[in-house]
Amino acid sequence: MRALILAAVCLLAAPAVADIAPLTPKAVVEAERAFAADGAAFGIKKSFLTWMADDAIVLNPDPTSAKALYGSRPDGKGPLLEWWPVYAGIARSGDLGFTTGPYTVNGKPGAFYFTVWKKQPDGGWKWIFDGGAGADPTGAPARDSEPGYLTASNQKGQYPESASADLAKVEKALAAQAGEDSVAAYRAVLACDARVYTEDKLPGIGCSQFGPALEARPRKLLMSSLGVTMSAYGDLAFTYGAVAWGEGAGFRRGHYARIWQRRAEGWKLVFDELVSIPPPPPPPKVG
Incomplete structure (x- = not known):
C-alpha cells in the first residue's frame, strides 16, 4: 500500500508536460x-x-x-x-x-x-x-x-533539480576535455543546428561552419561554471562561466554564455559565445 501511495505522489508531483505541444519562440x-x-x-x-x-x-x-x-x-x-x-x-x-x-x-x-x-x-x-x-x-x-x-525539445518533463545535476555532469566533462583540446570538446556536445560566436569571426552556424569559429579560440581553455538557469520542464538551460588560457605575459581570461537543450541523445549545446577580456595596458615606461 505504501508503495502505491508513493507512486501516486510522484505522479502528482512530476512536471505534467506529456500533453504540452511544443511552443514557438x-x-x-x-x-x-x-x-x-x-x-x-x-x-x-x-x-x-x-x-x-x-x-x-x-x-x-x-x-x-x-x-x-x-x-x-x-x-x-x-x-x-x-x-x-x-x-x-x-x-x-x-x-x-x-x-x-x-x-x-x-x-x-x-x-x-x-x-x-x-x-x-x-x-x-x-x-x-x-x-x-x-x-x-x-x-x-x-x-x-x-x-x-530553434526546434523545441520533444522530451518529457524532468525535475529542474535532476536536470541541473545531469547538465552539471555534461559541463564538467566539457571543461575537462577543453583543458586539453577545446575544439574536440565543443564538437562532442554541439548540436548540428547550433550557433557559435567567436570574436572577429563569422558566426559558426551548423556543423559544416563551426570550424573557423572554434579554431579561432585558444586550443586549451580552463572553464569554471558561475551560474545556471533551468526551465521548469528541464529541457532548456542558460549557463555562463569563466574561462582562462595562456601563461605568464600571455595569460588571458574571459567568459562563456550558453544555451543547452535536452534531446533524445542527452544535453546538446545549441548556442555558445566566448567573450575575452582585453588585456590591461602595459605599464608606462619609466625614464
Whole structure:
C-alpha cells in the first residue's frame, strides 16, 4: 500500500508536460522587438532598465548586476543602439527563451547581441542576461527578415533539480576535455543546428561552419561554471562561466554564455559565445 501511495505522489508531483505541444519562440521575439523599439525611442538607460529582471546580469567585464550598472548611468538617450532578432528559441515549458541577432551603433555595424529571457510571475517577459560577442555581422539577415527558430525539445518533463545535476555532469566533462583540446570538446556536445560566436569571426552556424569559429579560440581553455538557469520542464538551460588560457605575459581570461537543450541523445549545446577580456595596458615606461 505504501508503495502505491508513493507512486501516486510522484505522479502528482512530476512536471505534467506529456500533453504540452511544443511552443514557438514568437513571445520572446516580440519581447525583443518591443525592447529594441523602446531603445530607439527612449535611449539605452531607460529601455534596458524597463526590460531587465531585478536579478539580471551583464558582463562588465565580469558578471555584474545590470540594474546597478544601468541605474548609475547618466540620464539621456546616448548613442543610437539598434538591434533585431534573427534567431530565437524557447523552452517547452514556455518560461525561458533567448534571441540573438546583429546590432548597430549610430547606424554603423557592431556585432551580435545575445539576450536570455525569463517569463515573470505576471506573465510578462524580462531579460536575465544581455551579452554578445564581437562576431563579424557581415551578411547578417536584414531587419525585416523573419527570424529562424530553434526546434523545441520533444522530451518529457524532468525535475529542474535532476536536470541541473545531469547538465552539471555534461559541463564538467566539457571543461575537462577543453583543458586539453577545446575544439574536440565543443564538437562532442554541439548540436548540428547550433550557433557559435567567436570574436572577429563569422558566426559558426551548423556543423559544416563551426570550424573557423572554434579554431579561432585558444586550443586549451580552463572553464569554471558561475551560474545556471533551468526551465521548469528541464529541457532548456542558460549557463555562463569563466574561462582562462595562456601563461605568464600571455595569460588571458574571459567568459562563456550558453544555451543547452535536452534531446533524445542527452544535453546538446545549441548556442555558445566566448567573450575575452582585453588585456590591461602595459605599464608606462619609466625614464
